[in-house]
Amino acid sequence: MARMLSGRLPDPPAAVRRGPPWAGAFPSTLHDQRVASLLGIALGITFGTCFLTGLVSHFMQHPPNWLSWPSRPVWLYRVTQGLHVTTGLASVPLLLVKLWTVYPRLWERPPVRSVTHALERLTLVPLIAGSIFQLATGIANIAQWYRFHFFFTVTHYWVA
Amino acid sequence: MSAAPERTAGGREGNLRREGDRRREGAGGAEQDLEDQGNLGNGRDGAPPTGGLTRRGLAVATGTAAAVIVATTAGQAVPALAPLDLLAPRRPDLGPQGLPVNRTARAARVAVAARDPGYRLEVVGTRRVGYDLAQLHALPSHTVRLPITCVEGWSADATWHGPRLRDLLDAALIPVDATIRVESLEAHGGYRASEVRPAHARDPLTLLATGLNGADLELDHGYPARLIAPDRPGVLQTKWVHRVVLL
Structure with a gap:
C-alpha cells in the first residue's frame, strides 16, 4: 500500500512536458522555502485567530442548545469581532506574498510524481481557493457590497 | 553533470x-x-x-503592508486609533447621535410604522401587558454604558436609557429561566427578530432602550424602543421593537 502511494508514476511523454516557461523564469531568491515558511507562520497566526474568532461569532449568533454565552465581560464580542475583521484584513498582504513566493511550484516537473504527491497538490486547490474566497467575500461584507447571490454568513461559515 | x-x-x-x-x-x-x-x-x-528585494526587504515590506492595514482599520473598533481610521468602512463616532447606523429605518421599511403615535409595545408571557408611548416612557428608566458591536467589525461605546428588559418580563410573569423573542416592526428580513436567552434577558444591563446619549432614540437607532444587551452581536440588538414574547 505504502509503495503504491509513494511509487513513482511514469513521466508524461516528452511532447506534452511543460516546465517553467523558460529556463531561469523565476530568478528571485525570494521563491524560497524559508521565506515561504516564515510567511506561513505569520499567516497561521492571523488566519488562525480569524478562524477561531469567526467560530465565536457564528456560535454566538446560532448557539446550539447546550451552549449559553455569558453576558460578561460586556466587551467580549467587541474584542473577538474586532480581532476577526482585523486579522482577516492583515491576512490579505501575507497571503498574496506567500502565494507569489511559492507560485513557481505550479510549473513543477513532472506535474505529479506519485499518488501521494498528486493528493498533496490537489488538496492545495480548495485550501488556496477557500482562503482567497473568504478574504474577498469578507472584505465585500464589511464594505456592505453584496454583489454575490448567496447569503454571506451561511456561505462564509461553510467555506471556513 | x-x-x-x-x-x-x-x-x-x-x-x-x-x-x-x-x-x-x-x-x-x-x-x-x-x-x-x-x-x-x-x-x-x-x-x-x-x-x-532581499529577504529582509520582503519581510519589511510585507510586515509594513499588514501593519498599515491594521493601523488604519482597527480604529473602527479601538477608540484610540480612530484618528487613523482611513481604510475601514466605518468611523465609530460618525452617525446620528454620535453612533453609526447600519440599517436605516427607511431600508428596513419601518419609517411609517415606527412613527405611528398609536404605537404599542406588547409583552406576552403568562400575562399579556401592553404599553403605549406615554406608559413606556413612564417606566422606571435606567442608564447603562454599553458598546454596540457590529458583525462587520466596528464598535462604539454609547450611553443608553430605558426600562430594564427583566422588569418588563417580570410584569408579564415570564419565568426567569425562559428564552424570549424580541420582534421588530420590520415585516421582512432575516434579522427582524432575535432570541434572547436567560443570561442576557435577565442581565441588569440589558435594556429596552428608549434613549441614547442623553436624548430620545432617533428613528434610525430604533425609535421607539430597541434592545441593547452586553456582549451581543449588533445584528441581534433588535431595533424598532414592538413585541416581546415567551418562547
Whole structure:
C-alpha cells in the first residue's frame, strides 16, 4: 500500500512536458522555502485567530442548545469581532506574498510524481481557493457590497 | 553533470530552492556555483543575482503592508486609533447621535410604522401587558454604558436609557429561566427578530432602550424602543421593537 502511494508514476511523454516557461523564469531568491515558511507562520497566526474568532461569532449568533454565552465581560464580542475583521484584513498582504513566493511550484516537473504527491497538490486547490474566497467575500461584507447571490454568513461559515 | 542545468531551471523542487539541496548540489553544476557566488557577499540575506528585494526587504515590506492595514482599520473598533481610521468602512463616532447606523429605518421599511403615535409595545408571557408611548416612557428608566458591536467589525461605546428588559418580563410573569423573542416592526428580513436567552434577558444591563446619549432614540437607532444587551452581536440588538414574547 505504502509503495503504491509513494511509487513513482511514469513521466508524461516528452511532447506534452511543460516546465517553467523558460529556463531561469523565476530568478528571485525570494521563491524560497524559508521565506515561504516564515510567511506561513505569520499567516497561521492571523488566519488562525480569524478562524477561531469567526467560530465565536457564528456560535454566538446560532448557539446550539447546550451552549449559553455569558453576558460578561460586556466587551467580549467587541474584542473577538474586532480581532476577526482585523486579522482577516492583515491576512490579505501575507497571503498574496506567500502565494507569489511559492507560485513557481505550479510549473513543477513532472506535474505529479506519485499518488501521494498528486493528493498533496490537489488538496492545495480548495485550501488556496477557500482562503482567497473568504478574504474577498469578507472584505465585500464589511464594505456592505453584496454583489454575490448567496447569503454571506451561511456561505462564509461553510467555506471556513 | 548534464542534468544540472535542468535542475536549476526548476527541476525536482520546482524553483523553490532549499538550503540543503543547494549544499548537496553545490558541486553539481556550473550554474549553481555561479549563483552561490552571487549571493556570497550578502550572507543569508543574499541579493538575488538579478538585483531586487532581499529577504529582509520582503519581510519589511510585507510586515509594513499588514501593519498599515491594521493601523488604519482597527480604529473602527479601538477608540484610540480612530484618528487613523482611513481604510475601514466605518468611523465609530460618525452617525446620528454620535453612533453609526447600519440599517436605516427607511431600508428596513419601518419609517411609517415606527412613527405611528398609536404605537404599542406588547409583552406576552403568562400575562399579556401592553404599553403605549406615554406608559413606556413612564417606566422606571435606567442608564447603562454599553458598546454596540457590529458583525462587520466596528464598535462604539454609547450611553443608553430605558426600562430594564427583566422588569418588563417580570410584569408579564415570564419565568426567569425562559428564552424570549424580541420582534421588530420590520415585516421582512432575516434579522427582524432575535432570541434572547436567560443570561442576557435577565442581565441588569440589558435594556429596552428608549434613549441614547442623553436624548430620545432617533428613528434610525430604533425609535421607539430597541434592545441593547452586553456582549451581543449588533445584528441581534433588535431595533424598532414592538413585541416581546415567551418562547
